[in-house]
Structures are given as C-alpha cells and as structure tokens.
Amino acid sequence: MTDPPALKVIGVTVRFGGNVAVDDVSLAAQAGAITGLIGPNGAGKTTLFNVISGLQPPTSGAVHLEGADVTRLPTHKRARRGMARTFQRLELFGILTAHGNVKLAVDVRARADRDIRAGVNADAEAYALLERVGLLDLAHMRADSLSTGKARLVELARALAIRPKVLLLDEPASGLTEEETVQFGAILRELAGEGMAVVLVEHDVSLVFAVCDVVHVLDRGALLASGDPSSIRADQRVLDAYLGDAGVPG
C-alpha cells in the first residue's frame, strides 16, 4: 500500500454570493515533490490556499492532510499538524525583528510539540533558519524595514520554523531579484529533497517550470490542466488562457 499524499484537496468549491471563486477543484501534493499552481489573476489560487490553510471555509469539498480530514480544523490546529504557509500580501510582524518573527514561531512549535520540548534553543534555531535563507546579517532589522524580497525570505524562514510537512508558498518570488530567485529555487529543491511537500503559487512561470515536479493550472476557479512542466508548457488550452508566448520553448 502506498502512503496517502501529504496534501489532498477533494472537490473544493467556494462561492461568494453569486460568484464562484473556486469551482470543484481536486488536486494532491506528494511529499518530496514541488507542486506548482499557476493561473491568471483572479483564477482562485489564493482563495484555494485560504481554504487549504483554514482561513476560508469552503462551500463544499474537503482537505486532507497526510490522510486525515482537516476540513473542520481551525488554522492553528492545521499548523500544529504540519501545515505552513506564506502570504501573497506580506504578513510579517512588522514590529518585531526578522529574528523575532522566526523565534516566535520556533517557540510556539517547541511548546506545542512536547516530545522535543526539552533542549530546544529557540534563539539558535531561529538564527540557523535565517542563515538557511541567507539573511543572517539582517537578523536584527525590524521586519517592516526590510525590502519586499528580503521580507518574503523571512516569511519563508518563519514558515519553516514550524517544521512543516506541507509548505504553501503564495507568490514567494515576487519582489526577488533574478539572482535571489535562482537561490530561492535551489532552497525549494532542497526542502523537497528533505521530504517536504511544497505547493507553489507563482506568476514567475520560468521558476515554476524550473523547479516543479507537477503543475496545476487554474482558470476562473476551475482546474484547467494538470501534468508535468513540459506537458503544461505545450498544452494549447494553457497557452490560450494564461501562458501565451511564455509557454513556447526557446
């Protein structure tokens, strides 16, 4: 018997009044793989992330985390089961330092997770996480004084602090320079290599095609296509709806 996927979205629909923001979407994200989620603005990507992380109740459908139905669990309980996310509009705690942001998350996890309660040095772990995303030298800057790109990396480090099994990243590369984006892609591959299920919502399709194992395309709330990057790149429907020239190789 194979293990269930780390994350499974089953027939999720979200309606706001008469508008259907997400329309009967089903998809899965495997541990150790990077799953891309692309689509034009307003396709329902962030709403779907909100449903997965518990910030938005779905009108119908279910969300499973490592085989367990978490649809009715509040956000913080999903987080404690290993679901972390970042936000399209930055949600750093601006009044704390970069280190303070990450340390708070380490602390919360260490306290909730009684097995590893003893001997956790939240300070050191927070510094290590900042080093991993390359921001050790900015550790003591207030988060609201960081550039958008750096702030996104702090948000990533903070999400990693809860040692997630599923990591949801909402447009993490917007605001990054080209060089930073390349580094960022490398970090994502590393994380997947460690067994994490990474789900990536991103407009930078070259990053998505470079790092993702599977790509899903959303359009007007519904799943338009799914497959590996090369098949998505060539899919005429995706080219028409979203990619245009970007999908054409060369």
Next chain:
Amino acid sequence: MDQFLIATITGLSTAGIFAIAASGLVLTYTTTGIFNFAHGAVGMLAAFSYWQLLDWGLPTGVAVAVVLLVLGPLFGLLVEAVVMRGLFDAPETSRLVVSVALLAAALGLGVWLWPVDESRPLDFWFEDNFLGILGVRVRWHEAIAFILAVVVAIGLRVLLRSTRAGVTMRAVVDDRGLASLNGARPGRSAALAWALGCSLAALAGILLAPAQALSQQTLTLLIVNAYAAAMLGRLRNLPMTFLGAAVLGLLDSYGFFYLPTDGRFGPYLSTFRFAIPVVVLFIVLIALPSARLRTNAARRRLAAPRPTWFTAGFQAAAVVGGAVVLAIGLSDADALRAAKAVGFALIALSLVPLVGWAGQLCLCQMSFAAIGAVCMGHLGQGGNPWALLAGALIAAVVGVLVALPAARLTGIELALATAAFAVILDRWIFAMPDIHLWGMTLSTFNRNPVPVDRLSLPFAGTLTTKGLLVALAVAFALLHLLVVAVRRSRAGDLLLALRESPAACATLGIDPAGTRLAVFAFSAALAAVGGGLYAGTLGSISPSSFDLFQTLPLLLLTVAGGVAASGGAIFAGVVLGLIPVVGATFAGIAGLLGILPGTMGATLGRNPDGVSTQLAERLAPLRSKPAVLAVVVVVDVALALAWANDVLGGWEASIAAFLLPFLAARGVNATRAPRTARLADPLDGLEDRRLGPADVSAIDEALALAEVTR
C-alpha cells in the same frame, strides 16, 4: 388583552425610534467604515439643543427643522472634517478609540452646556391629541415616530441603491483607491454620510426625549440600545436592522408591562428592563458567526516600547520616590487626592497588555475594577490585603467568561460586547439585592454603598492617608515591573504579533482565541487589584464609581498617554488627579475640563502612539550619559525637598522638576558629535529640471549602483 395591545403598540413606536437611530449608525458604518460610538451622544446633544431652542421661544416646527437640518448635519460635517478624515488608514483600534473619544467629548459638552442640576421638561408633539388604533389610545407623537421610521427605511434604501451619491458612498468604503480612480470623491462622500447619520441620530434623540427626563447619560444609553438592532444586521443589512429594532422595542415594552416588581423575584427582575437591550446585544454578538481571521490591513503601525530592566527599574523608583515626596509635602486631603490618582493609574495599567499590545478594545475595565473593589469591601474587612488576590482571581474568571464569546469577534463587536457587559453589571446586577442560592449569599452592592476599609499591612498596621499614597505607588511600581516582564517575555511578542496579524499567528500554530482569553484574564485580574486598591481611597463605593461612563475617561486618557507602556497609565492618573485641582483653582474652566479626556482621545488620529511614548523618545539621550542622569535626579530631589520645606511653591517646583530632564536631554543631544556625516541626497536640487546623463551617473554613484550597461 388590552394591556398586551397597549404594550405592543407602545413597543412598536419605541421600535421606530430605535430603527431610526440604528439606521443612522448603519449608514455611517457602511459608507465610511467607522463605527460611530458617539451616535447616542449626538442624539442626546440634539435633544438638549431642541429643548434649548424651545426654551428660547421658537415654535416646535422651527426648532425641529433647525436641529435636524442645520445643527445635526453641521455637527456631522465638523466631526468628519476635524476628527475622522485622517483615520481611513489607521489601525482599527485607533479608529474605535477616536469614536469612543467623540462619545466622551459629546457627553462632556452636554454636561457643560446644560448643567445636570436643572429639570428640563419636554412636551410630546401634539400633546393633547390621541389616535385610536384597535381601540387603544395612541399618542400622535408615537404614531409619527413609527411613520418616520418607515419613511427613513424607504429613503435610505433608495439613497444607497438608486442614487449616484449612495452608490459612490458604498464604492468608497469597498475600495477607496479604486473609487477615487473612477472619479469618486471620498472626502465628499464621507461628509455626506456623516451629515446624514448625525441628522438621523438627532431625529431619534428628539423623538425619544419627551418620554424621558432629559438626562445626558440616560438619553445617550437609550440610543446606545439601538446598537443592538444594528448588530443584528452586522452593521450592514438595513432590513435586518429594522427587524432588530422591532424585536428590541417590543421586548423593552413587554418588559416594562410584564416584569414583576414585587414578590420573590421582583427585586431581581425590576431593574432587568434597563438591561434588556444590552442583554439582547450581548446575545446577538455571541450568536454571530465567527469573523474571519484578520490579515494585516493597517498601513500605520503603533509603537510598543520594550524597556530595558534598567529603565523599568528607574521608572519604578521614580514613581515611588515621587509618591514619598508628595506624602511629605502634601496636606492629608491632597495626599488622598493623589492616592486616588495613583489608584486610577493602577486600573489604567491593566489596559496596557490588553489594548496596547493585543489591540483588543475593552470597554468594561471599570467593571473588572468593580469586582476587585466589591471583594475588598466584603472580604477585606480590616484592610486584609488577601482580598485583593481573591478579587483578582474572581475578575480573571469573569474576564474569561466575557472574552469566551467575544474572543472570536472583530474589534468593533468586541468593544460593543464589553460595553454591553459593563451596562448589564451597572444597570442590573449591581442594582440587585443579595442573592441567596443553595445556602450561599452572593453580594454585590445590595442597593447600598459598600464601605471599604483602608489597607492594613503586616508590620505597618492600618495605613494613614500618606501611607496609603506610598503603598499605592509601591503597588504601581511592582505591577509596572510585572507588566514589563510580560512585555519582555515571549508572551509580549505573541500579543504584538496577534495585534498585527491574527491570520499569520494562526498559520504558525498560535490559537488567536485562546491567546485573547489569556490576555483578558490577566488584564481583568490587574484591573481588579487596581480597583481594590482604588476603592480603599474612596472609603465607600457605589456602582456609579465604576460604570461604563467611568471606563471612558480611563481608556481615553491612557490611550492619549500611550497605552502600549506604563507611561500611558501614569499620564491617565496624573491628568485625572489634576482635573479637580485645576478645576478648583480656575473655576471658570471647570466645566470645560469634562471634555478633556474626550478631546485628548480624539487627537489620536494625529498622534497614535500617545504622549508618553513621545516624551520617552525625547528623554532617550539621557540613557547614554549616566552622569547627567544622576545630576538630573539629584537636582529634582533637591527641588522636591525645597518644596516640602516651603522654600519653593508647588507649581514652580513641579514645573522645574518636570522640565529639567528634557532640557538636559536636549543638552546631551546638542553636544553629541554626529556619528556619521549625512549622506548627500542624490536628488537634491534636481526636482525642477530634466535629468541629463551626468545627473544619472551622479545618482548612480551616490546610490552605489553599478553602471547600467547600454
């Protein structure tokens, strides 16, 4: 049956007035995004103005027209232009506080313009004319109220759905930027909304006033009742608001006709009528579905200083030292006043974690303080300090009970729920006789003032007035250190994180509701300790010492002082201590001082971090020069001793002692050599001409950018 009909028809008329008031509230909220706590007070001011115009001899029709068409809208326009306009990007707490401040200021203005010791009867419209409806005699006044409510309902629907102005108003609150880009003028739209909203509040006030004795607090609270109706439609849905108003009006009327006033339950239920609307409000708030977790929406970020232990210790020592000096120099009567001010500051301190860090606007802090005070009165006979602990524990439990339903609510709803809880305590629970249940007696005020013994400490015995002043200052210093310890701990960061983004907190595994419960319990316990100590300075307490209208100045002054640090609490204590002193010295402005807390709170839009945070920044240079700091302390102590020994007058000594540290800090700043030369601003002098290639290179060089490859 007759009685039921009479009750129903009276209830529907009251419902009409509630509906008018509530729809004004909904109008301002849906069109400006600001919940106007002052709505009730605006109605109150309108009712008094209406009485005044009649008293000057104007005919009824003219007086009504002047109030509704001139004074009401003018007041709305003024409020929008002076107070509210700068607030659209402010954090929700700031917006709410400003609106609460407006309530306090309007109340103060009402009391100042129309002193409370005079009776001001108002006639019903068409006094002697009655109408027969189903065999029941109904006043024309009541029928008109109902008809007006229907007219307002239809009018508002047409305005918001079918007129350009109405659609623009809704667009502006939905997305201010986008609406502006499409040609809407947000300022004008908001001004119109405020003018209309205030006019509706005024209409409700005028309609309500004749059936009541014209009293500022009662009238304001009556219109506050309408808030429950507005909440039923979650402040957005007008039909639900009207339904809510009907339910409220009927319940109020049935309560009046059918609640027993004698018999076994009479004493417990007779005062329940006054609490019905707020009980309904509380229930509606509990029943509302959970609000979605808020993400970080505010563009402005509030400060939350994290004092070092040295600074905190210095502050604690300064508070105790100041109290010792006052105890030496003041007469017993003045020392008691100062002790009251410290007691007030102690209660204010409880707002720091709750409002300052967690951003939870709580309007029942004085009710928590009352719990401590009542415990001190009943359990602390002979001044037993353990009663403070009992009070703290009970208040913590009550705090959790209040927060349990409230913790899932949004800021406005929480503020309203806590206000409702305060009124339930003031008007109902505290007005009850003792409750005997299963052989136990639960006692609050038992309809009488409760005597409170002065604190008695081991080794010191029952405290003298001056001893009490010093003891309260020591208590303040200790609790200040406790608050600093919490701020410096993980819990402090957690609360600040929760204030900024509950949604992000939840994604890290933090339970936002649980954290809110904890901070409510902590804050309620602190308030109860403060309340118990404060009660000792009063000697005897009654419910009115701790009602909703006492929470308002407490909250506003603390916020104006800087609610994120203990300095805000000290500021609140000092201002409230000084108000009676200044009032006695300058009798001419005594009435004006009642408006002070409100006006101070209303300036928050311009200075959201508060006075003490600014002052602390000015004093910061002293920390780097211990020698200068020591000199300042020595000179200040010398000034204090000079005053205590009658060498210097009180005002001169205090002004000099207050100014000295600031002058010294300025001096330190001026003598300090600049650490780094100011970077040349590459854009200096470039604003008015086109940039050439040389300018671009200069800018690149100044910003240390690599040359662009062309």
